[in-house]
Amino acid sequence: MHLAEPDRYAQLPYRRTGRSGLDLPAISLGLWQNFGAGNALDRQREVILHAFDRGITHLDLANNYGPPAGSTEENFGRILASDLRPYRDELVISTKAGYDMWPGPYGVGGSRKYLLASLDQSLARMGLDYVDLFYSHRFDPTTPLEETMGALKTALDSGRALYVGISSYSAHRTLEALEVARAIGLTLTIHQPSYSMLNRWIERPDDAAAGRSLLDVLGDAGLGTIVFSPLAQGMLTSKYLTGVPADSRAARGGSLRQEFLSPPTLEHVRALAAIAAGRGQSLAQLAIAWALRDPRVTSALLGASSVAQLDENLAALDRLDFDAAELAAIDAHALDAGVNIWASRSSDL
Numbered sequence: 170m171h172l173a174e175p176d177r178y179a180q181l182p183y184r185r186t187g188r189s190g191l192d193l194p195a196i197s198l199g200l201w202q203n204f205g206a207g208n209a210l211d212r213q214r215e216v217i218l219h220a221f222d223r224g225i226t227h228l229d230l231a232n233n234y235g236p237p238a239g240s241t242e243e244n245f246g247r248i249l250a251s252d253l254r255p256y257r258d259e260l261v262i263s264t265k266a267g268y269d270m271w272p273g274p275y276g277v278g279g280s281r282k283y284l285l286a287s288l289d290q291s292l293a294r295m296g297l298d299y300v301d302l303f304y305s306h307r308f309d310p311t312t313p314l315e316e317t318m319g320a321l322k323t324a325l326d327s328g329r330a331l332y333v334g335i336s337s338y339s340a341h342r343t344l345e346a347l348e349v350a351r352a353i354g355l356t357l358t359i360h361q362p363s364y365s366m367l368n369r370w371i372e373r374p375d376d377a378a379a380g381r382s383l384l385d386v387l388g389d390a391g392l393g394t395i396v397f398s399p400l401a402q403g404m405l406t407s408k409y410l411t412g413v414p415a416d417s418r419a420a421r422g423g424s425l426r427q428e429f430l431s432p433p434t435l436e437h438v439r440a441l442a443a444i445a446a447g448r449g450q451s452l453a454q455l456a457i458a459w460a461l462r463d464p465r466v467t468s469a470l471l472g473a474s475s476v477a478q479l480d481e482n483l484a485a486l487d488r489l490d491f492d493a494a495e496l497a498a499i500d501a502h503a504l505d506a507g508v509n510i511w512a513s514r515s516s517d518l
Contacts, residue, residue, distance in 0.1 A: 171218050171252035180224035181486055184467045186393030189358045191332060193261060195461055195486055197227035198479075199397060199470035204244055205235035212475070214248050219476045221253065221260075223483060229361075229395075229470050230295075231265040231306060232287045238270055242294035250296055260301070264291045265336060265361075267306025279309030279317035288329055303330035304361060307511070308338045314349045322355040334359035334392070337511045340375035340383040347390055359467070360387050363511055364396035366405060366441060366456055366503035367434070370512070371396075384465050393467035399460035400471070401508050404430065406453045410439055437502040444498050450488055457485035459499060 174180075183192040198220045204213050217228065234241035242264065253260065266287035269277045276283060288303055303324050305317050321333040334357055335346055343360060350357050362371050362383060371383040371394075378386060387394050400406055409430055438452070445455035460469045473479035491499075 170255060171221075173256060174222040177222050177224045180222075181483065186332075186359055186395075186467050187387070188391030189332065189356075189393065191261070191358065191393070193227050193393070193395065193468040194225050195468055196225060196457070196483060197229055197395065197468045197470050198225050199229045199472045200241050200245060201229075201231070201234055201397075202472045203474045204241040206237060206240035206244070208244075210244060210247065213244055214252060215476055216473050216479060217245070217248055218252060220473070220479060221256070223479070226259055227261040227263070227468065229263045229397075230291075231268075231304075232270050232291050233268050239290070239294055242291055246295035246297075262295070262297065262300050263302035263304065264288070264295075264300050265304035265306035266291070267304075267309065267336070279305055279307075279312040279314075279320075281316050281320040281323070284317065284320040285323060288324055292329065299329055299331060301331045302334060302359065303332075304334045304336045304359075305338075306336050308335075308342045308346075314342075314346055315353070318346060318349045318353060318355055321350075321357075322353055325355070332358040334361060336361040337363065339377075340381055340386045341377035343383060343386050343390075344378055347386075357390075357392055359393040359395055361395050361397055361470070363398045363509055364460055364466075365399045365401040365508075366459055366499065367401045367438075367506040368398070368509045369503065369505060370509055384463065388465040394465055395468045395470055396460055396466055397470040399469045400453055400456050401506070404434075404438060404506070404508065405441070405456035407442065407451065409435065410442060410452075431506075434506045437504055437506075440502040441499065444495065444502075448488060448495070450485065451481065453482060454485035454488070455499075457482060458489050459491070459503070461485075461489060462491055462496075 182195045184195055186193055230242055230245060232239065266284050267279060270287055305321060309317065324330040325333055338346060347357060364371050374380040374382055442452040445452045448455060457469055460466060471482050
């Protein structure tokens, strides 16, 4: 069993999740990549335990994380049982359902049948009685929001989840979800959108939301915002400044497509790297600090393949301040690069 560092809560700042009573670390650990069946369990354990020792109390999962789907939850369940069980009440564990999980019409979407069955399966894989956060992973245009929000309320009322939220819903779909939630007595606590210097959609006015951005909607409604992919799947690191390494995610294919790494985009990324160097930061550290600059952002979700990578990213918290000139220089190069791969499967972003 793991013996946690006694000073872990002095390691990094915590931020309140909207108007709820829940605090989250400014950086949370996302298990989307590097924690599936094809990754060594000892390396996964090392990263997760080090994260906890550094004060990262929030671990973010989803039913389909792997590969194969479900294997990340299974691996995390093993580590929780062997090393972190005494610290369960110090952890905020989240999972989600919405994307493809099993064959047929009941293994995807926002139906009551899928969401609650998936949550039960997630709890079994992780060996948990409840999760702290459960998300509708995406808006499902084929299912009434009344049904999706009703399933989230059942998750709360049954004790399977302590808080619930939504992910990748547009500003106007979020407003619709909030209206339905109020009508049925459901409190949504948090939204998880993608956000980075190359993917700024949550700042953009939404005509269908009376010109308000998603950040505006969330701030006004008192929801927390936890952003994922603040490094644009590694594009906002030093990895691709001079090309595509053979062992990189872009070279392997999948969610990070090589066409994202266009010459114009890479020129902007190199300019951002120069700004980072002027601040005494790596490009990744600049990208993380920038994503956290807005007080409406509760936490930034980051993956890590090693303890060293995690520590480098946590060092972003040493320099969260920006002056007006720095922000203007960043704005000149922090341009949409067409990397929001979640838009086509979630709502009508």
